[in-house]
Amino acid sequence: MLTLYDNAESANGYKVRLLAALLGIPLEVVWIDIFRGGSRTPDFLAMSPFGQIPVLRFPDGRVLPESNAILCHLAEGTPYLPAPGYERSRVLAWLFFEQYSHEPYVATPRFILRHTRPDHPRRAELPWRQARGRQALRLLNDALASSSFLMGESPTVADLSLFAYTHRADEAGFDLAEYPNLPPWVERIRALPGFVAMEPPTELTLVD
Ligand SMILES: N[C@@H](CCC(=O)N[C@@H](CS)C(=O)NCC(=O)O)C(=O)O
Structure with missing residues (x-):
């Protein structure tokens, strides 16, 4: 399953959860305490040097930061993202x-x-x-x-x-x-x- 590193206060994270819900894509959500440095720990930075949520992690360990990049990735091939052009x-x-x-x-x-x-x-x-x-x-x-x-x-x-x-x-x-x-x-x-x-x-x- 895909994992989303997120925080409930963040609408950048929410936009990913919203698209996943609309497309019926299951997500495991890991809540990160960004207000107490949770996205700046050595472990988090080793996963995503951008140091921010949201981050999508694939079952094979690859990760994708940036909310809008994640939207495009999940929406590929669906009506939510037109074909290249x-x-x-x-x-x-x-x-x-x-x-x-x-x-x-x-x-x-x-x-x-x-x-x-x-x-x-x-x-x-x-x-x-x-x-x-x-x-x-x-x-x-x-x-x-x-x-x-x-x-x-x-x-x-x-x-x-x-x-x-x-x-x-x-x-x-x-x-x-x-x-x-x-x-x-x-x-x-x-x-x-x-x-x-x-x-x-x-x-x-x-x-x-
Ligand atoms: N351009 C990024 C912005 C992400 C962002 O600003 N994340 C904030 C929460 S909304 C964050 O993780 N802040 C914690 C920090 O910077 O340490 C995106 O769209 O994903």
């Missing part, structure tokens, strides 16, 4: 957008708000990060003006990747009601057969 490249463009222009400005404010004390120096990052987050959400909102999903009328890994932190954007200080195309898109993803919700964390850890 222009359509696939457009999906990849959304995945790169997610990592470079969305995740640092939606996921990171969520991390700061949930895992630092109100007087933590990182709170100073919130205004500029959230300003860029609003830009990313506006772009996503505009892209969904004329189709049910990002690539048309069927969901792909582009939707799942961007759904992950967007559907929890309220925890990052955003109001999804300001982006009228986003709540119906979130609901369409929630309605997909096999959908699983993101698990609540067992505890919220504050970082120093």
Whole structure:
């Protein structure tokens, strides 16, 4: 069986669990305490020098880090990833957008708000990060003006990747009601057969 190294607070990990559930792929999940250095131990780094979750481990011991790479791997040959060519490249463009222009400005404010004390120096990052987050959400909102999903009328890994932190954007200080195309898109993803919700964390850890 495939093993996923993950943490319940991470929507990067959740996007992998979501795709696996939608495709009916069984996963053994190993929860890593990333807030206490669990992804930086010598053992973890020997497995994945990237030092972060999610990491997928195959039965033969090979590993694959990076949430969007894992999505592409699991989705190969399914409707969630178009065949090589222009359509696939457009999906990849959304995945790169997610990592470079969305995740640092939606996921990171969520991390700061949930895992630092109100007087933590990182709170100073919130205004500029959230300003860029609003830009990313506006772009996503505009892209969904004329189709049910990002690539048309069927969901792909582009939707799942961007759904992950967007559907929890309220925890990052955003109001999804300001982006009228986003709540119906979130609901369409929630309605997909096999959908699983993101698990609540067992505890919220504050970082120093
Ligand atoms: N680009 C990576 C980002 C992964 C990431 O940021 N992982 C965080 C949790 S969401 C993590 O493991 N943090 C612990 C650390 O950096 O020590 C991906 O998409 O998989």
